[in-house]
Amino acid sequence: MSPPSRRLQTKPVITCLKTFLISYSLIFWFTGVILLAVGVWGKVSLETFISLASEESTNAPYVLIGTGATIIIFGLFGCFATCRGSTWMLKLYAMFLTLVFLAELVAGVSGFIFRHEIKAKLGTAYKNAVKSYNGTDTSSSAVDAIQRTLQCCGVKSYSDWNETAYFKDNGIPASCCKTSANCSPETLKDLNKAANEVYTRGCFTLVTSVMEGNLGIIAGISFGIAFFQLIGIFLACCLSRYITNNQYEMV
Numbered sequence: 001m002s003p004p005s006r007r008l009q010t011k012p013v014i015t016c017l018k019t020f021l022i023s024y025s026l027i028f029w030f031t032g033v034i035l036l037a038v039g040v041w042g043k044v045s046l047e048t049f050i051s052l053a054s055e056e057s058t059n060a061p062y063v064l065i066g067t068g069a070t071i072i073i074f075g076l077f078g079c080f081a082t083c084r085g086s087t088w089m090l091k092l093y094a095m096f097l098t099l100v101f102l103a104e105l106v107a108g109v110s111g112f113i114f115r116h117e118i119k120a121k122l123g124t125a126y127k128n129a130v131k132s133y134n135g136t137d138t139s140s141s142a143v144d145a146i147q148r149t150l151q152c153c154g155v156k157s158y159s160d161w162n163e164t165a166y167f168k169d170n171g172i173p174a175s176c177c178k179t180s181a182n183c184s185p186e187t188l189k190d191l192n193k194a195a196n197e198v199y200t201r202g203c204f205t206l207v208t209s210v211m212e213g214n215l216g217i218i219a220g221i222s223f224g225i226a227f228f229q230l231i232g233i234f235l236a237c238c239l240s241r242y243i244t245n246n247q248y249e250m251v
Contacts, residue, residue, distance in 0.1 A: 014085075017239040021082045024232050028097075029075025031225055036068030071100070078232070087240045094236035097229045104226035123208045127155050133166045135173065144175035150210070151178075152203035159191055160202065172198055 074096050081089030126146070129139040147153055153176035154160035161167045161176075171188030174180060176198040187193045 014239065014242050017235060017242065018082050018085070021232070021235040021239055022079055024235055025075050025078035025082065028078065028228075028232060029072055031228070032068045032071030032073075032075055034068070035071060036065055038068070040065060067103075078236070081236075082239070085239075085243055087244050090236045090240040090243075094233050094240070097232045097236065101226050101229035101233070104229070105223070120208075122211050123204055126204060126207050130155055130160065131164060133164060133173065135166065135170070144173060146203055146207060147173070147175040147199070150203055150206045151199050152201050152206050153199040154202050155204045156202040158194065158198050158200050158202075162191055 074093065077089070078093045081093050125139075126143070129143050133140050133143055135144075153172065158172060158176060161172045166173070167189075171185060171190075172194050174183055174188065176194075177183035177188075178197060178199060182197050183194075187197055
């Protein structure tokens with residue numbers, strides 16, 4: 001056992017470390033809630049964009065949801081481990097934070113490095129989706145959603161639809177209309193008449209800009225949260241070491 005004087009000097013340090021680590025764990029828990037919310041939002045709002053670049057639905061929102069839920073659980077575990085002063089729990093918590101740090105660092109680097117490649121792939125996929133548009137399949141639904149959301153039409157302009165097979169039978173898709181009440185089938189089949197009733201700017205630039213902007217934000221958030229884990233790792237390791245070295249007994 002350590003001398004009483006040393007124990008008296010150690011107790012305030014451990015109390016201080018516990019306070020900081022509990023505060024950190026609560027913030028860490030809150031980041032899990034944010035990731036969970038972003039995952040749900042991404043599933044509802046952003047999957048339309050990403051689905052164009054893949055034949056199947058993207059798993060990215062589910063990854064965010066799963067990561068957020070896991071962080072919420074381990075954030076609470078970190079608070080419990082700190083209150084108990086259990087060294088093995090603190091070490092396990094530090095190991096988990098290390099894994100999260102590495103995963104988020106890799107995600108951030110990948111998003112930053114491949115953002116232009118993903119942007120180009122999405123742009124090409126959008127062009128192909130417009131060319132093969134039939135109004136019924138998944139890619140056509142994605143095109144409709146993008147045109148309504150971004151208030152655009154076609155690839156470079158609304159006139160691009162004139163080069164598609166869909167236009168010959170149906171005209172410009174109704175998703176290009178500014179106001180659906182003013183878009184009759186006859187109007188949509190005539191480019192001159194449609195010019196006043198549909199969005200005239202193309203979607204290609206908007207789609208790629210939105211994707212590149214989101215990738216930049218995701219990469220920045222990933223880097224920020226990743227380096228935030230280093231604080232938790234440091235605090236958990238320091239507290240565990242102090243408790244072990246000084247044989248501190250929790251009351």
